[in-house]
Amino acid sequence: MHKVNVMKLVLLLMFNSVFYSSANAGSTDSPAESAHVPFMGSLTDLPPTIQNYPLERLSERVYVVIGPHDWPNKKAKGFMNNPAAILTDDGFVIVDPGSSADVGRGFLEKLKCVSAKPVVAVFNTHLHGDHFLGNQGIRDAYPGVPIYAHQRTIERLQAGEAQEWFERFNSMTEGALANTRIALPDRALKGGEVMKMGGVTLKIHHPRHAHSDTDIMIEVVEDKLMFMGDISMNKFMPYSAMPQDASFKGTADALKAAIDNAAIEVYVPGHGNPENKTSMAIQIRFTEDLLASIKKYYSQGMQAHEMTALVEKDLQAYRNWDHFDELGKVISHAYVEVEQDNF
């Protein structure tokens, strides 16, 4: 390669990494527009596994890998969420270590570049597989590490949903979870806890029913940052994965409460780029627009399947969000909520 071209490439790489690390905290870019995706694609056709995604620093203590928006697949080995860590004086607190033991291990490798400190705790924001199936990757390296989750997450996973998630992900990835065993969270939270870990204050918030009835949001007080779990998804069609678990109104209420928390400046969604109050408000508007549109056709006597095309037309402002084409299954569940509200 010509020397000038090599310099150009080096400068491009530098620009991309600096730009993304410093500017993405308030960005609402879709993954197609964000800096790290063209960076990867332009170099080579690397598989979208966690190894090929950068670790971003969002605040003084918080690091995250922003995962792809795809459904679990073989090429990415199931990787699809935003594994994150808080660096405390005692070591790392990991939030949602991913969808398989290998994703959890890959995340640990990245953290070693930041600090040699151990992992002192793990949190799972809710029960869905892409948020807890990576636990074992951390447990293998730190056998006694406590894994925190809402008590309802633990109840539901123990009652059989952990195995269902394992089988679902292993099948969708054509066996990428062959090395994964289920490591369940073992420390139950109720919401309202204030926890001190290595000099960092964590406040646990539990909206009764939002993305699921198992969610926690984790506020990192010193960094003015909140982990939202899947209550927030940036330019990723909310509810498209598990609409049957969601309360649509409850999700909008939880987003509102998080925005109204004046102490928070940066929000880390379960999927998509980090957020600010403006991008979070757009997600509330989506849910309000969705429910208003369904209500309009419901009051005209339409069934869910009859209104799909009309609701899609009403929500065209969101057509660029990933998985927008799956609106149909979301409508059928939101319709039930609208119907219940009208009795």
Ligand SMILES: [Zn+2]
């Ligand atoms: Zn989820």
